[in-house]
Amino acid sequence: MGFVAVACRFRECAIHDSASNRREANLRYVRDMLAQLKLVSNVQNNSLLGYLLEMARLEAEHQISLSTTRSEK
Numbered sequence: 570m571g572f573v574a575v576a577c578r579f580r581e582c583a584i585h586d587s588a589s590n591r592r593e594a595n596l597r598y599v600r601d602m603l604a605q606l607k608l609v610s611n612v613q614n615n616s617l618l619g620y621l622l623e624m625a626r627l628e629a630e631h632q633i634s635l636s637t638t639r640s641e642k
Contacts, residue, residue, distance in 0.1 A: 593636050600629035 603626040612619035 589636060589639070593633060596629050596633045596636065600626050600633065603629065 603622050607619060607622040607626070610618060610622070612622070
């Protein structure tokens, strides 16, 4: 097996193994950006925008916990 074939095979394994890691990293990024958007927009929790941003952030956290639970099985 040549170097290119080994590199491709390794890359395929890395892509397959890291798909759930990428999803979790993306969800963490979204969660963090939603928290930042809430701060930047300077909204109160009782405003609709603040509520929607917080609900979206909580949903991202929920999805992270689900993906963590699935990966542990």
